[in-house]
Amino acid sequence: MNDNNFAGNSKKAIDFLGNEWTYDCMGCSITRGEIKIPGGIIYEGNYTILASDPEIPIPGFLIVNIKRHINSFSELSKEERNEVGNVITYAEKALKELNIVNEVTLVQEERSKHLHIWIFPNYNGMTKKFGKGITYLREISEYAQRTVNDEKIKEVLDVSQKVRKYFEEHNINE
Numbered sequence: 001m002n003d004n005n006f007a008g009n010s011k012k013a014i015d016f017l018g019n020e021w022t023y024d025c026m027g028c029s030i031t032r033g034e035i036k037i038p039g040g041i042i043y044e045g046n047y048t049i050l051a052s053d054p055e056i057p058i059p060g061f062l063i064v065n066i067k068r069h070i071n072s073f074s075e076l077s078k079e080e081r082n083e084v085g086n087v088i089t090y091a092e093k094a095l096k097e098l099n100i101v102n103e104v105t106l107v108q109e110e111r112s113k114h115l116h117i118w119i120f121p122n123y124n125g126m127t128k129k130f131g132k133g134i135t136y137l138r139e140i141s142e143y144a145q146r147t148v149n150d151e152k153i154k155e156v157l158d159v160s161q162k163v164r165k166y167f168e169e170h171n172i173n174e
């Protein structure tokens with residue numbers, strides 16, 4: 001995985017089901033529904049889309065994609081800000097209350113041209129194997145891609161389904 005791919009700045013991606021996608025901007029393509037993310041959209045609000053990361057098969061690794069083509073929190077409107085905050089809050093609550101993971105790492109890089117936030121689950125097994133902290137997320141991601149199998153894919157899709165149900169059952173604006 002090259003560094004541009006990691007920041008979401010590449011022009012093509014192969015998702016973990018093996019589908020190849022080409023685009024000008026991945027975030028805009030997700031907004032327009034041109035990329036069918038494995039596991040589907042978990043939550044779609046007025047300004048954001050929540051889904052599993054399409055390229056890295058880790059259960060509960062979620063992406064909050066801002067619909068508008070901007071690359072910084074500093075450009076968000078008040079309404080967008082509110083929704084982003086609520087989506088992140090409820091995504092984290094879902095992962096914890098559904099006992100998927102007890103701790104997450106949030107990542108947002110302005111070097112990526114389209115604003116998205118990673119909600120990266122910190123699994124004990126991965127922490128033991130690679131170490132804890134932001135430095136290791138890339139290694140953990142590469143390991144997940146290298147060792148993916150049908151069972152793992154099923155687990156990722158199951159978690160997407162469970163988090164989607166959680167969002168259906170909760171009003172995130174309350």
Ligand SMILES: [Zn+2]
Nearest residue numbers: 025028069114
């Ligand atoms: Zn974009």
